Amino acid sequence: MTSVRFDERVVLVTGAGNGLGKSHALEFARRGAKVVVNDLGGSAFGDGASKNAADQVVDEIVAAGGEAVANYDSVTDGEKIVQSALDNFGRIDVVINNAGILRDKSFAKMTEDDWDLVYQVHVKGAFKVSHAAWPHMR
Numbered sequence: 287m288t289s290v291r292f293d294e295r296v297v298l299v300t301g302a303g304n305g306l307g308k309s310h311a312l313e314f315a316r317r318g319a320k321v322v323v324n325d326l327g328g329s330a331f332g333d334g335a336s337k338n339a340a341d342q343v344v345d346e347i348v349a350a351g352g353e354a355v356a357n358y359d360s361v362t363d364g365e366k367i368v369q370s371a372l373d374n375f376g377r378i379d380v381v382i383n384n385a386g387i388l389r390d391k392s393f394a395k396m397t398e399d400d401w402d403l404v405y406q407v408h409v410k411g412a413f414k415v416s417h418a419a420w421p422h423m424r
Contacts, residue, residue: 291317293318296321298322298367301384302323320354322371325340355374362414364416
């Protein structure tokens, strides 16, 4: 069986510094895609910020012969993330909305502030990135 290739395609993966997002970014790169590795660099709980996670994934892709750039913007700034793809690669073909934030509480124990933060990242962030990319993918 032949594998699906993404040669010359540009793939943007949010939350790509660790976990599934990192796996997605590495696999798309292995299949020939140019990858925008977006990660704010905070913990799964939303604390802090660091460029290290995204930079390490980019370094791994480049070391394997691929092309990638890091982006450290929040998914609530979808326009900035998409612009990074356009500035670096001139196009965007695929968006993987993977960014997430953990609130390790049952629904009954979740505060409204907890819910608002989860909503901002999981739902509104996916909307903002997809909405910004849409005109360039049509």
